[in-house]
Amino acid sequence: xxxxxxxxxxxxxxxxxxxxxxxxxxxxxxxxxxxxxxxxxxxxxxxxxxxxxxxxxxxxxxxxxxxxxxxxxxxxxxxxxxxxxxxxxxxxxxxxxxxxxxxxxxxxxxxxxxxxxxxxxxxxxxxxxxxxxxxxxxxxxxxxxxxxxxxxxxxxxxxxxxxxxxxxxxxxxxxxxxxxxxxxxxxxxxxxxxxxxxxxxxxxxxxxxxxxxxxxxxxxxxxxxxxxxxxxxxxxxxxxxxxxxxxxxxxxxxxxxxxxxxxxxxxxxxxxxxxxxxxxxxxxxxxxxxxxxxxxxxxxxxxxxxxxxxxxxxxxxxxxxxxxxxxxxxxxx
Amino acid sequence: xxxxxxxxxxxxxxxxxxxxxxxxxxxxxxxxxxxxxxxxxxxxxxxxxxxxxxxxxxxxxxxxxxxxxxxxxxxxxxxxxxxxxxxxxxxxxxxxxxxxxxxxxxxxxxxxxxxxxxxxxxxxxxxxxxxxxxxxxxxxxxxxxxxxxxxxxxxxxxxxxxxxxxxxxxxxxxxxxxxxxxxxxxxxxxxxxxxxxxxxxxxxxxxxxxxx
Numbered sequence: 001x002x003x004x005x006x007x008x009x010x011x012x013x014x015x016x017x018x019x020x021x022x023x024x025x026x027x028x029x030x031x032x033x034x035x036x037x038x039x040x041x042x043x044x045x046x047x048x049x050x051x052x053x054x055x056x057x058x059x060x061x062x063x064x065x066x067x068x069x070x071x072x073x074x075x076x077x078x079x080x081x082x083x084x085x086x087x088x089x090x091x092x093x094x095x096x097x098x099x100x101x102x103x104x105x106x107x108x109x110x111x112x113x114x115x116x117x118x119x120x121x122x123x124x125x126x127x128x129x130x131x132x133x134x135x136x137x138x139x140x141x142x143x144x145x146x147x148x149x150x151x152x153x154x155x156x157x158x159x160x161x162x163x164x165x166x167x168x169x170x171x172x173x174x175x176x177x178x179x180x181x182x183x184x185x186x187x188x189x190x191x192x193x194x195x196x197x198x199x200x201x202x203x204x205x206x207x208x209x210x211x212x213x214x215x216x217x218x219x220x221x222x223x224x225x226x227x228x229x230x231x232x233x234x235x236x237x238x239x240x241x242x243x244x245x246x247x248x249x250x251x252x253x254x255x256x257x258x259x260x261x262x263x264x265x266x267x268x269x270x271x272x273x274x275x276x277x278x279x280x281x282x283x284x285x286x287x288x289x290x291x292x293x294x295x296x297x298x299x300x301x302x303x304x305x306x307x308x309x310x311x312x313x314x315x316x317x318x319x320x321x322x323x324x325x326x327x328x329x330x331x332x333x
Numbered sequence: 334x335x336x337x338x339x340x341x342x343x344x345x346x347x348x349x350x351x352x353x354x355x356x357x358x359x360x361x362x363x364x365x366x367x368x369x370x371x372x373x374x375x376x377x378x379x380x381x382x383x384x385x386x387x388x389x390x391x392x393x394x395x396x397x398x399x400x401x402x403x404x405x406x407x408x409x410x411x412x413x414x415x416x417x418x419x420x421x422x423x424x425x426x427x428x429x430x431x432x433x434x435x436x437x438x439x440x441x442x443x444x445x446x447x448x449x450x451x452x453x454x455x456x457x458x459x460x461x462x463x464x465x466x467x468x469x470x471x472x473x474x475x476x477x478x479x480x481x482x483x484x485x486x487x488x489x490x491x492x493x494x495x496x497x498x499x500x501x502x503x504x505x506x507x508x509x510x511x512x513x514x515x516x517x518x519x520x521x522x523x524x525x526x527x528x529x530x531x532x533x534x535x536x537x538x539x540x541x542x543x544x545x
Contacts, residue, residue, distance in 0.1 A: 006394060006411035006457050034458070041414070041453045042434050054411070056458055082447075086509055106523020107508065108501065109435060111447045112454065242522035 002050045009055060012062070012185055012217060018055050020187040020215030033057050033217060035078050036112035038105070039121050047131050048138060062116075062219055065089070071225030077116035077218045081171065082107065084115060094223060096232035096251050100174035100269075103236040106243050116218035119172060119182065119198070120210065123165035124245055125154060136162045137206040152311040153247065156319075158273035159307055163206030166270060167199070168245050173269035174234055176277045177251035178223050186216040199274035209274075227263060230255045231333060235326040236269070237318060246270030248319040250326040254285075261285045261294075268302060271319045278302040281323065295327040296320070396460040400425065401469030409456045415449075416440045418456035419466060427467035427496050431525070438524035441497040441504075442466050448504035450523075467496035470503065478544070479503050482537035490528035498524045502538045506545065514539065 009015040015033065022031035032051040034040050035058055043049040062076040065087050073089060084090055085101035105113060127133045127146050134142035146154055146164055155166045172195070180195045193211060200208050212218075236249040249269035255262050264285045268276040281302035288294045299320035306316045393408040400423060409418055416433075419425045419442070428451060431439030435453040442451045443465040471477035476484070479502050489495040501524045510516050517535050526534065 001412045003392060004411060005392070006455075034455075036453075037455060037458065038435055038450070038453050041455060045433065054455075058458060106438065107505070107520050108438060108441055108448045108450045108523045109453075112449050242519050 001044050002047065002052075004051050005053045007053060007055050008059060009057070012057075012060055012219060015055050015057055015060065016185055016187060016215050016217050018053070019217065022214040024214065029214065031055065031214070033116075035114040036080070036109075036117045038109050038113045039117060043122065043129070046129055048129055057217070068222060073223045075115050075221045075223070077220055078114045080111055081105070081113045081115070081118060082110040085110065093226055094174075094178060094232070096177060096234045096253055097171070097174040097223075099232075099234035100170040100236075100249075100251060103234060103246075103249070104170040115171075115221055118169055119175075119218060119221070120212075121167075121169050121172075122209075124168045125165040126150060128165055137165055137202070137209075140205065140207050147309060150311065151309040153245070153270075154309060154312055155273045156271050156306040156308055156312060156315050157268070157276050157303075158201050159309075160202045160204065160206070160273075162204050163202035163273065164309060165202070165206065165273060166245075167272060167274050167276075168270075169275060170234070170236060170246065170249060170269055172275035173249055173267045174251045175221065175223070176267035176275040177232075177253045177265045178226075179265060181222045181224075182218060183220045183222065184212065184216045185219050186213060190219075192222075195275070196277055202273050206273075226253070227255050230263070231330040233326045233330040233333065235322055235329065237322050238270075248315055248322040250319070250323040252323075252326045252330045254290075254327065254330050256290050256331060259289055261288055261290050264298075266298070266302065266323065268319055268323065271303075271306070271315055278323075280304060285327075290327075290331045292324070292328065295324040298327065299323040394457050396457055398423075398456070398459060398462065398464055400464045401466060407456070411455060411457050413456045414452055415442070415444075415454045415456045415459055415464070416451035419451060419464070422456075425466050425468050428500075429493055429496055431494065431497070436525070437494070437497075438501060439494050439497040441500040441524065443500060443504060446504075446507075448501055465500075467500060470499065477503065478541050479506075479537070482541045483534070486533045486537040486540065487530070488534040488537040489526075489530050494524060494526045494528075498526065498534055502534070502541070505538065506542065512542075517542075 007018055009018055019031045022029045030051055031053045033055050040049055062078045064076045065079055066074045068074050081101050085098045090098050125146055127135045128137050133145055136144050144163055154164045176195050182193045182198050184191055198210055231254050233252045236246045238244040238246055246269045248271050251267045253265040264282045266278045266281045281298040284298040284301040302323055303316050303320050394411055395408050398405050405423055419428050428442055429439040431437035433452045435450045440450055440452040441448050445463050471480050479499050505520050510520050514535050517538050
């Protein structure tokens with residue numbers, strides 16, 4: 001691990017000021033915020049992340065879960081994944097988020113991992129994690145050996161010829177379906193970014209994963225109030241029953257009236273280069289009877305643009321069945 | 334062992350060999366990671382001064398960790414993980430290093446009463462916090478009920494994962510967990526046992542839950 005300066009700022013403004021001196025944006029930057037450390041310390045040991053300065057935000061007052069005036073929820077950046085999953089309001093009103101959080105990692109890691117850290121969790125692509133290998137995400141311009149190499153767990157949606165790395169998060173998939181907003185405090189002030197605009201597709205710059213700029217600190221996430229009677233499910237499929245990243249997952253938030261789908265929000269995990277909201281699946285369902293045939297059509301619409309690699313074609317059908325089954329579970333629960 | 338005629342300075346047993354090389358290694362590590370402790374071990378009240386007078390480590394940060402009920406004043410390189418600090422600086426070697434990447438659970442300890450992977454946490458992040466390791470649970474004469482249950486149910490073979498398993502299991506007692514074995518298995522999935530003692534581990538945990 002490279003040496004670094006360790007700083008514990010007095011408040012968020014001091015944290016932002018200290019981070020604003022970074023040369024690059026947060027992902028892979030020379031200045032990094034640390035909270036749980038479950039991704040960052042891991043990657044620092046591998047010399048994938050080599051910050052010269054580490055800013056500990058654990059003591060900042062960003063650890064509250066609060067109701068918002070409009071009936072939604074405000075979740076602080078350093079709220080631990082386990083606390084969020086077991087929060088009574090989350091369990092009652094945002095069950096898909098609780099389920100997604102509890103499907104991720106282990107109990108120990110959930111006690112450490114935070115809301116903002118999970119949002120910025122980095123890919124598990126083995127080439128990204130191995131500094132002996134080329135990787136366009138880690139070292140732009142060096143190439144992507146995954147495309148011709150081991151790619152069984154990698155993405156089929158949102159890929160480019162430069163990068164096919166999967167976004168590994170479960171939490172973010174649920175937050176995409178819940179239409180979360182990410183609140184950022186930066187050197188130029190505060191701003192709110194819809195989660196759909198937060199992540200960047202790899203394109204020719206896979207090193208840039210989000211719209212964050214140097215000094216930007218995620219302070220909290222807000223969830224909108226939900227329509228009454230919405231049904232929610234997070235379904236995750238993986239190589240073992242627990243403590244494993246998704247091969248395919250689906251987050252479903254759906255409202256049904258008189259047997260017809262009146263509103264649907266759908267996102268997929270484990271198959272995309274970012275948490276993958278599917279407006280195609282939502283459009284295919286809305287206004288239609290809630291039945292197995294329409295669930296299958298929605299699943300096919302979601303994966304219409306999927307592009308398989310040499311080892312991961314199975315993920316396309318796996319994701320279709322995952323989504324169709326999640327819809328079935330949501331509407332029969 | 335004591336009666337072994339071959340044991341001695343020129344014919345070291347495996348244990349004396351390990352102890353000798355271990356203390357050499359520890360001396361090297363202390364140069365990089367100074368235990369300025371002493372509140373507990375030496376009983377000094379001027380332990381801060383003792384720490385400040387120790388070997389000069391570039392970039393070392395002074396911290397206080399309350400480990401198993403005792404305060405330790407330490408100076409650590411910011412890169413030191415909580416795991417390495419416990420094992421190498423404080424010499425509490427009950428906590429084990431398995432994968433060192435948060436994938437096996439052997440390093441599980443409690444921070445402020447909650448279980449975490451000490452390998453993925455930096456010691457400096459825990460300044461002023463309360464750490465509990467396997468050494469803080471029970472003693473050989475008065476085992477924690479979970480330690481006793483692991484013995485009764487044979488919840489281990491080689492024992493390397495056991496301290497992490499027990500620290501996880503003790504934390505689980507205070508976490509939301511369904512009554513059945515499946516719920517226990519799910520909440521223990523962050524602790525890997527290569528010997529495959531899982532069935533006995535679940536039985537040990539269920540016995541303690543039943544009795545408490």
